[in-house]
Structure formats: C-alpha cells, structure tokens
Amino acid sequence: METLAFDSDDLELTEDFLSKAYTPMRIGGRAERTRAHVTRRDVGPVSVDVLEFDYDMSHDADVLGRICLCNVHSGTIDRQYFPDGTAGSFGPGDVFMYTPHDRPYAGVIRQSRYNLVMFDPLLLDRVAATAPGRGPGQVRLTGDRPVSPAAGRQLRDTIAHLYDGVCADPDLRRQPLLVSTASQYLAAGVLNAFPNTALTDPTIEDRRDAHPATVRRAVAFIDEHPRADLSVADIAAAVHVSVRTVQCAFRRHLDTTPMEYVRRTRLAHAHADLLAADPTTGITVTAVAARWGFFQPGRFAAAYRAAYGRLPHQTLLHRGP
Secondary structure (H helix, E strand, C coil): CCCEEEEECCHHHHHHHHHHHCCCEEEECCCCCCCEEEEEEEECCEEEEEEEECCEEEEEECCCCCEEEEEEEEEEEEECCCCCCCCEEECCCCEEEEECCCCCEEEEEEEEEEEEEEECCHHHHHHCCCCCCCCCCCCCECCCCCCCHHHHHHHHHHHHHHHHHHCCCHHHHCCHHHHHHHHHHHHHHHHHHCCECCCCCCCHHHHHHCCHHHHHHHHHHHHHCCCCCCCHHHHHHHCCCCHHHHHHHHHHHHCCCHHHHHHHHHHHHHHHHHHHCCHHHCCCHHHHHHHCCCCCHHHHHHHHHHHHCCCHHHHHHCCCC
C-alpha cells in the first residue's frame, strides 16, 4: 500500500515533487529522457521509498531533517560531498548513509533504482544504550558505510522485509505495537550496521545498582504493561536507574536483556490468545502475532516452537495440552 506515488517525464514537475516530498532542491537531466517514478510506504516514523530514474539526474538539496539511508538495486549513485569531505560512488548491493539529517547534500543519480529509508534521528535514542542525562539527538552515526558486509546484508534484508511485509499490509500497519516493534527493529539494525556514538559498557555505578531489586521492579513494570510501546529507556526510567544499569541487572540475574524479557512476555500473551482463540471465527496466527508486536512470521513461529514445543498454528487448530 503506497502512501505516496509519482510518475512523470517532466523535469519541472519532478523537481517540484521531490522538493515537496523531501526537501527543497534543484535538479537537472537530459530533456529527451527524464522518466522518474517514486513510491513510498511507511510504518510509523519510518518511510521506505522506491525511486527509479531512467536518466542521469543531478541534484543539489537543502537539509533533509531526517536520517536518510540509501539501498541501491541498480545503476550508480555518485555522492558529490559529505560532511567529512568524502565523496563516493555506490552501486547494486551497497547500502550507505545518503546524508546526515542536519546537512545539505548533492550528487548524481545515474539511471538507478534504489530505496531511500528515512526516519527521525530521535528513533536511534529509543533503542540505544545511552548514559544517564544525555539529551535527545545525541546518538549519531559516525560513519556512512556499514562496519562489515554481513551487517550491510542484514540491514538490506530488514529494509526489504519492512517494505514488502509490514508496510504493504494495511492490517499490520494498524497494529500500534507491531508498528513500534518494526520501527525499533530497523533502528537497531542501523545501529548494528553503522559506527555510532551509542554507549554500551556499564560503569562501576551501573554494576553497583544492578541488584536483584532492580530486576524485580523492572519485571513488574514489564508484566504490568505488556502492550505498551516500551524501550529500554522506558524501563530504566520506570525503575529510576540508568539504561546500562537495567541492562546489566537483567544480564547478571536473568541471563537475558530487558527487551528479550519483553519479547518473552509478549510471546506468552500470544500463546494464551492462541489457546483461547476459536479458529472457526477466522482468527489467524498472523493476526495474533501482530497484536503482540511480532512482524516476522518465520521468527515468531521459531520462537514459539522453541518455547512451547509446537508451531503456533498447531496450538490454534488443536487447543489444549
């Protein structure tokens, strides 16, 4: 389901559309061949666009205001400048930071088809392990290319799944918990793929405060709010400790992470819903999974089987022990 669509061979109309959809810019191209096609699908604060240009389109653009990543499928994209002075040429299989959120940008799209993935930089703060007192917007990507080929491939797979899965299904996009989970999953993939300023190592004070009482309070908070849009920062704030303290406490006393405990709690609720569901009413495993924030059916089925010894559809169709 597209939330934005454009198709034209008129350079003036294309420039006007791109300026409204992204940021004011000036473009250029060959007058005899200027077909441009753009579609957008979004999931919560994240948009995933597919852009196709069958000509060499130059652009000089203002500040975008959002983190913008590019995933190239065909053709070549030449980035003419970057904050550290690095230009670049990217082709099929490359995923890279197209521009920081607070800088203008310029380049040439050379007969390319590619994704642009955009989101507010504050989304990174929701999933990053930051020190107490650090304000929003302080987690930054410090490099424009993935730290490894494997990290790049994983991020490309995440982008494809969002675009073809959650973003394309109106029913899934109406599930608030699933939208939150999917957008945070993308942000976590970005932090895993790109070098960044997020802090992850606990301090002496964090370890000192990581006692059993911290875990008990955190677990009680999670158990009371299984449908809430939770991040590690939310859990830490609820029990009045730092993010790294709550992470250290869960690892030390439960051998897991706070968000993994959230996932297990939601999985248990999904299990209860499947046990109670009447399959003759048309309820599906996908609908139950989405209700509890699971947007990858294969992973949900694998996690469910590991926890309960059967596949979720078996529970739905054959209720009881």
